[in-house]
Amino acid sequence: MNVVMLGHSNAGKTTYMASMYRDLATQGLQGFWVRAQQEGDHRRLLSMANRVASGKYPRPSDRRHEYALTLRHQGSPVIDFHWKDHRGGALRERSTSGQTRELLDDLHTADAILLFLDAPQLARGGRVGAAPVRDLTTRVAGALDRRTDPTPVVVLLTKADLIDEEEFDACMRALDAFINAIRGKQLAFGTVIDVACGPQPRNVPVPVLFSLYFGLRLQAEAAHGRTTQAALVAQQRIAADTRVRRILGRFGGRRYDLEAQLATAGFVSEWQALDSLVSPTQALETMLGDVPVF
């Protein structure tokens, strides 16, 4: 699963990435954990997150970073995902820039899109507040064309600890047009989450878990399809495995009993794979039950 972060410079993408990782790699949440597949990434992210926790925020990214991560539930790996962090400036450069080209390619192949908006800036309104929303709206519109699978689009209002309730409402009003557009788009599922990293974190794990829930659900549905198919095949093979056929089969070089065994084993394997997805999917669904979706 590919997860892309989109947002202007200083919107908080890298800070969020690090804080999210620290929370889910060191404390977990209701049995869910995240772990980098590369040890170097693990150390780098934790180091960044520790600095954030003490109020030292990372500088804006100067290039694209991609992290290979795994979501685990109750100790077992559940889903692998690639997390892509782009330089904020790439959003506002022409596609002749290699980094912009990478950003656009990642956006079009993303299974989940996380949009970062600086909440205090957005709440101020005016052109400065509205311009980032416009930029992200046009990018997302193109990215959602020709989609065939459900795509979560998460708007993160970052630095939310710096705004009050009235300012939060102002942010939501600024997002009206975008929210309505997502609401009307088939296969797009959106949510807005106010997030704060740093000394007083808020809602940090929610955006990533919301995104991964969709990936998990898709995998579970595919596994369900394969299990159903395998059950059908197994039923057919078992039904065909009669004493008469076994005898006749010996002459034709066919082993109906073996075929039945293999098909049954195949079904059991698919069933186990499905079973391993059901529990975490249901757990995430319960955990995210209060998250408003549009």
Next chain:
Amino acid sequence: MLGGTGTGKTTYLIGMYAELSAGIDNYFMSADHDTDIDLARAWDALVDDGILPRATNESKAYEFTFRYGFDPLLMLDWVDYRGGAMSETTDSPGTAALITRLGESDSLYLTLDGALLASVLAGEARGEQRLRSVVGRYSAILGRVGDERRENDLVPPSVVVLVTKGDLMRDRLAGTGEERQARITRWAVDLFGQVFRPDWDSAVCVVSLGRLGESVESRIDPRRVEPAGIHKPMIFSLYSFYRRAARAFEAEAARVRGIHGRGLSELEQMRSRVMTRFLGHQKVSELGQAVEQASQYVYEMESLAHECLSRTSVLEGELLDVPTFIDGQWMNGGQ
């Protein structure tokens, strides 16, 4: 989009894109990444530093996607013609190419410099001479476009008489907003009489990017940028497009309904004859399928017509203050 140099075509384009790309009433306009960057930068330069776009030295083509929400509705092929193209003789190769292009367009924007029109309405004789000279060139081209469309049995394009620099109208003309609009509309009809005909959908849209004044410099005071009505011309173009599409679908449904009716009648006759039922059952079956397909096709055409009409209803709501000339009648404050 047609207009002389300095009429404000490009400024209008970047302002219109800025507004519609952010979304108005769940309508959005988008472009490919690089076009979006270029237009956004030009808009930023205007609203942050007051820098007006340079005069268009060459015609530029843009491709836009017009969306309802994030669902694509139409692909728009937008051509911003270089101002100088209107100064060439009517038989020049450039003009011939222009006419060909216009002949393929669904909507034409005739840009009138609001500063020039304001001077005419304020009674300046020299202004009127200049205005009619400019319009004369448009009229010749429009006449040829209309003729070619008629010869090819095509519906004429919708036309927007786009009056730019609407702030100057407010500043220089007395009366209420409605009175000013009525005077402007009368002038538009006088200048472009040929586009206000029963078979053309036309509108007169006054747009403004703010109280920018009559600037001859390439810079304006950015604090005065405040777009007004800038999306209405595009809404009108779409309204006309959907209105005509609805009619086309209705006409097609009516045509096939006739065929379906005749087919059904023939089928019933065949089924009522015993010998035909037995000996010609293949033919009966094929005719039955054809009738069924025709029925399905009629349903689809009617559904499409209905959808287009729904969209026109929504778009109509945005045009209540725009004088439009539809089916030979003025709406919304026209004459």
